[in-house]
Amino acid sequence: MLILIDQDGVLADFERGFHTAWQAIGPRHGHPPLPLEERRSFHVRDDYPPHLEEAVVSVYTAPGFYRALPPVPGAVEAMAELLDLGHDVRICTSPLNQYRYCVPEKYEWVEAHLGPAFVQRMVVTKDKTLVVGDVLVDDKPDVTGACQPAWRHVLYDQPYNRHRPGARITWADWRAVLLAAGPR
Ligand SMILES: [Mg+2]
Structure with missing residues (x-):
């Protein structure tokens, strides 16, 4: 996938x-x-x-904020496991309009926590519906844009998205839901 x-x-x-x-x-x-x-x-x-x-x-928007964010518990291990399972994993992220520190620090964060090779897996876009994939794991309740998305949205569970029905995961319980989401 x-x-x-x-x-x-x-x-x-x-x-x-x-x-x-x-x-x-x-x-x-x-x-x-x-x-x-x-x-x-x-x-x-x-x-x-x-x-x-x-x-x-x-x-x-302060310098250093994005670079210093701690990893979500289990996220780094899950990325390694998804690659080991043979999936093509890409990071699909929308930067702030105040991009000056956010954009470079997002790349620095990936390099520091997931390793330099992961940097080439970054897709930085303001419209995720333009990106092709089987699944998008995202904490945003509604991911919208110019197109009907090719991917299936699996919510990453956060207190602010619990009103939204549908498949959701955390890095403690992702395997069954995410891998069952399957290609279309
Ligand atoms: Mg998010």
Whole structure:
């Protein structure tokens, strides 16, 4: 199978990275970090009060934020296992419009955590529906774009996508669901 894997919220732990960063600056803004299980919106800025939007955005547009994200537990091992099983695995990721640090640091993250050879597996696009694959593993509840996607969307489980029905996995329980998703 050709398996497309989203990067943030699936491989790189954006939520934990944001939570840690906000712990440092939250007191200055009089707002503690939202517990991860209480996140309800896909965009973290939508879960904080509107007057804090600038401060929230400043966290994840700062230099070093994307590079320092911890891996989602089990993600690195799962990537190795999928390759061992003979699947063609690609990272399919949409960068921020504020791309200056995000884009190069996404590549640095992959090189650091998955190895230099994985860098050639990166597909960086603002529209994932233009990318061909059998499956897309993504934490975003609705992945839309210009085309009817060729892939089947398997959700990566996160508190903010639990309203959405359909197949979902974590790296603790991915094998049956992901491998059963099969080619179309
Ligand atoms: Mg994501």
